[in-house]
Amino acid sequence: MTEGAGPLRRHVLRRLLSVDTDTDSVVAGAPPLPPREVFRRFWPYTRGHRLWLVPLVLLSLLQPLVSVGELWLFKIVVDGVLVPRDLTPFLWIAPTYLGLIVVSGILGFADSVTSAYVSERFLLSLRSDVFRHVQGLSLGFFERRRLGDVLSRITGDVDAVEMFLLSGVVDVFYFVLQLGIFLGLLFYLSWDLTLLAIVIVPLFWGASRRFSRLTKQASRERRRRSGSLSAVAEETLGNTTLVQAYNRQDWEQRRFERENLGRFHATMDSTRIRAVYRPLVELIEVCGGLAVMGLGTWKLAQGQLTLGGLLVFLALIGKLYGPVRDLARLAPTFYAAAASAERIAELLDQRPEVREAADARRIGRVRGEVEFDGVSFRYPDTSRWALSDVSFRVRPGETLALVGASGAGKSTVAKLQLRFYDPDRGAVRLDGTDLRELALTDVRNNVAVVLQETLVLHGTVRENIAYGRPDATDAEIVEAARAADADEFVRLLPDGYDTVVGQRGRMLSGGQRQRLAIARAMIRDAPVLLLDEPTTGLDAQSSRRIMDPLRRLMAGRTTVVISHNLLTVRDATRIVVLDHGRVVESGTHDELFLRGGAYARLHRLQTASSAQTGPSQQGVVLS
Numbered sequence: 001m002t003e004g005a006g007p008l009r010r011h012v013l014r015r016l017l018s019v020d021t022d023t024d025s026v027v028a029g030a031p032p033l034p035p036r037e038v039f040r041r042f043w044p045y046t047r048g049h050r051l052w053l054v055p056l057v058l059l060s061l062l063q064p065l066v067s068v069g070e071l072w073l074f075k076i077v078v079d080g081v082l083v084p085r086d087l088t089p090f091l092w093i094a095p096t097y098l099g100l101i102v103v104s105g106i107l108g109f110a111d112s113v114t115s116a117y118v119s120e121r122f123l124l125s126l127r128s129d130v131f132r133h134v135q136g137l138s139l140g141f142f143e144r145r146r147l148g149d150v151l152s153r154i155t156g157d158v159d160a161v162e163m164f165l166l167s168g169v170v171d172v173f174y175f176v177l178q179l180g181i182f183l184g185l186l187f188y189l190s191w192d193l194t195l196l197a198i199v200i201v202p203l204f205w206g207a208s209r210r211f212s213r214l215t216k217q218a219s220r221e222r223r224r225r226s227g228s229l230s231a232v233a234e235e236t237l238g239n240t241t242l243v244q245a246y247n248r249q250d251w252e253q254r255r256f257e258r259e260n261l262g263r264f265h266a267t268m269d270s271t272r273i274r275a276v277y278r279p280l281v282e283l284i285e286v287c288g289g290l291a292v293m294g295l296g297t298w299k300l301a302q303g304q305l306t307l308g309g310l311l312v313f314l315a316l317i318g319k320l321y322g323p324v325r326d327l328a329r330l331a332p333t334f335y336a337a338a339a340s341a342e343r344i345a346e347l348l349d350q351r352p353e354v355r356e357a358a359d360a361r362r363i364g365r366v367r368g369e370v371e372f373d374g375v376s377f378r379y380p381d382t383s384r385w386a387l388s389d390v391s392f393r394v395r396p397g398e399t400l401a402l403v404g405a406s407g408a409g410k411s412t413v414a415k416l417q418l419r420f421y422d423p424d425r426g427a428v429r430l431d432g433t434d435l436r437e438l439a440l441t442d443v444r445n446n447v448a449v450v451l452q453e454t455l456v457l458h459g460t461v462r463e464n465i466a467y468g469r470p471d472a473t474d475a476e477i478v479e480a481a482r483a484a485d486a487d488e489f490v491r492l493l494p495d496g497y498d499t500v501v502g503q504r505g506r507m508l509s510g511g512q513r514q515r516l517a518i519a520r521a522m523i524r525d526a527p528v529l530l531l532d533e534p535t536t537g538l539d540a541q542s543s544r545r546i547m548d549p550l551r552r553l554m555a556g557r558t559t560v561v562i563s564h565n566l567l568t569v570r571d572a573t574r575i576v577v578l579d580h581g582r583v584v585e586s587g588t589h590d591e592l593f594l595r596g597g598a599y600a601r602l603h604r605l606q607t608a609s610s611a612q613t614g615p616s617q618q619g620v621v622l623s
Contacts, residue, residue, distance in 0.1 A: 031346060035334070038341045041348075042165050045126045052118045053170070059111040060174040064181045066104045072185075073097050075312040083307060115170065119162050127158045130344060138353040139420040140380055148231030153343050156226065160340030168334055175323035175330075182316050182323075189313050190299065197292050197317055203284045218270040222339075225263035232256050292317050353380065354422055360439040366431045366446050368396040368527035368558035370417065374426035377412060386412045387581045389426070392574075396527070399559040401569035403602070404578035410562040411452070412581075414532050417560065419443050430528075448521035450553075452533035452562075456505025456513050461490050462497040464505075464516050468524035476523060484519035484549040486512070518549045529559040575599065 033041075046053075073093055080089045131154055186194040236243060236252045243252055296313060371393040378385045387409045394400040402410045415421050416428050419435050427434045435443050448468065456464055465480055466472045472480075477497065481487040489512055493499035505513045514534065521529065534550060563569050570589040577585040577592070577599045584598050592599035 033342050033345055038338055041345050042161055045122055049118055049121045055114055056170055059107055060177050063107050064178045066100055068181055068185055070100050071312050071315055078307055078311055119166055122166055123162050130154055133348055136352055137350055140353050141350055146231030152226055152230040153347050157340035157343045160337040161344055164334060164337035164341050168330060175327045178323040186316050193292055193296055196295055218266055222266035222270055225266050228259040229263055232259050354419055356440045361437055362439050363442050366527055369431050370394045370558055371429040375423045376425040377423045385581050390583055392576050394558050396558050397556055398573040401561045401572035401575045403563055403569060408578040409581040410578055414530055414562055446526050447528045447530055448524040448526040449530045450517050450521050450534045456501055456516060458503045460498050460500055465519045465523055468520035472523050480519040480523040483522050483552050484515045486515040486519050518553055522553055527557060529554060529557045532562045
């Protein structure tokens with residue numbers, strides 16, 4: 001065993017070492033956890049269903065007892081019917097055996113259904129909790145993580161945790177009970193044969209321990225590569241338009257094949273280990289059986305054992321080695337499941353960067369005054385300040401425009417206003433209260449957003465509009481669509497408001513998706529409105545088409561407009577110019593234009609650019 005496993009172990013370790021040092025790895029491996037810690041972390045998810053483990057234990061006890069009864073009847077048939085050639089006992093043996101078969105079937109059915117119920121309830125609880133936890137993580141987590149890997153953990157890895165914690169534990173208990181019952185009967189039949197049979201049991205455990213370490217390493221890498229594979233597939237297929245437009249299919253295919261090949265190597269390593277381990281265990285089992293058969297035949301010849309006793313003893317040896325073999329095989333399976341448990345634990349260990357205070361205030365609907373007071377912020381793991389000492393105030397009903405070149409920090413203001421992040425210095429206030437003192441749901445309930453990236457869900461038009469307020473009536477949905485100038489095109493769709501718009505709204509044009517987003521913001525009816533580049537990506541005609549709905553949406557609300565197009569914000573109550581995260585100018589359009597500073601220079605550049613591209617491409621004012 002040592003000579004066979006040594007080269008294999010060295011080969012697998014070399015393979016895993018070469019993979020772990022892959023600098024192009026899409027997904028990093030999760031930190032290792034000892035089995036005791038895995039149990040401590042995940043056992044609480046069985047709460048509420050632990051009583052169902054009692055019937056599982058009883059079924060684990062009854063099933064081997066029924067098997068023993070069937071074997072004992074076989075001994076009686078051989079010694080009491082076949083050897084003396086007397087059919088009289090068969091008259092009661094036959095119905096008894098049939099009864100045991102029926103009982104065995106009933107117990108098997110009950111065991112399968114109960115086991116599945118306990119397992120699936122555990123999975124339901126754990127998977128829901130993992131998804132809830134991921135939903136509660138801050139935006140920064142999703143900006144740094146591969147979505148495909150997260151999905152792989154929520155689906156495949158959660159299933160493996162159940163095997164580690166429940167199915168595997170129940171199997172261990174079941175196998176141990178089988179061993180106890182079968183050993184008891186074996187000792188009753190022949191104690192010396194039984195001692196010979198159990199001499200080889202340590203060999204099972206030695207083989208199991210030797211191969212389990214290799215299995216765990218290979219399984220960790222296989223699960224990591226599975227997450228990488230899902231991440232690449234999700235990213236590529238989610239951006240099919242970009243991939244095909246730039247003819248990057250071959251490059252994406254090579255990237256996918258690299259991760260697929262990594263998973264292939266990890267799977268092959270795991271398969272090689274199992275392929276060597278299984279015949280080795282079978283060889284040990286056969287050697288034990290042959291030794292018992294030899295000694296048993298001698299005892300039969302000496303008259304120390306009946307033929308029925310020997311046959312039943314050999315059958316029980318098979319029953320004995322079965323649970324021993326299964327217990328030995330469970331160790332590698334446990335280690336493989338532990339690799340998935342580590343990935344889930346690593347996900348659950350993530351903490352949101354934005355947390356609600358324990359004594360957070362509930363404020364309901366606010367007036368809508370927004371204030372940034374000396375706000376400085378930099379994104380995690382970066383050294384450059386995205387915002388530096390930014391201050392401004394927007395009173396209810398006013399419109400503040402944030403302008404500046406790309407990377408000036410405009411979208412960072414939006415993320416702070418929605419409290420996706422908290423400032424490192426200074427404060428963001430709503431009606432004079434620091435957002436960190438307010439309930440997070442209240443902060444976001446008071447803000448309606450129309451983002452640069454028009455987010456439309458795979459669902460009906462009605463569902464997309466009602467996403468802003470799920471309890472909205474059909475009449476309110478239609479009214480919001482009319483106010484957003486969307487009702488007309490919606491009614492021309494094949495199924496009207498019940499038309500499915502496709503993933504990310506790809507069945508609609510850019511302008512139509514934006515009008516749905518405006519309708520969603522309309523129906524939310526929040527006092528604060530955030531417009532983040534609302535006309536970006538739209539042609540001049542579509543931009544003009546959405547201006548009236550935007551004006552209706554802005555009416556009476558505190559509005560923050562983020563735009564790099566100065567022609568769309570000239571009539572804002574106040575304009576703030578950002579440059580490299582700092583406020584360099586502030587005032588009305590006329591004041592800033594006459595000042596001749598950064599705003600005036602940007603305005604002249606954009607006016608010249610618009611003149612060259614023609615009047616049809618010029619922007620539209622928001623008021």
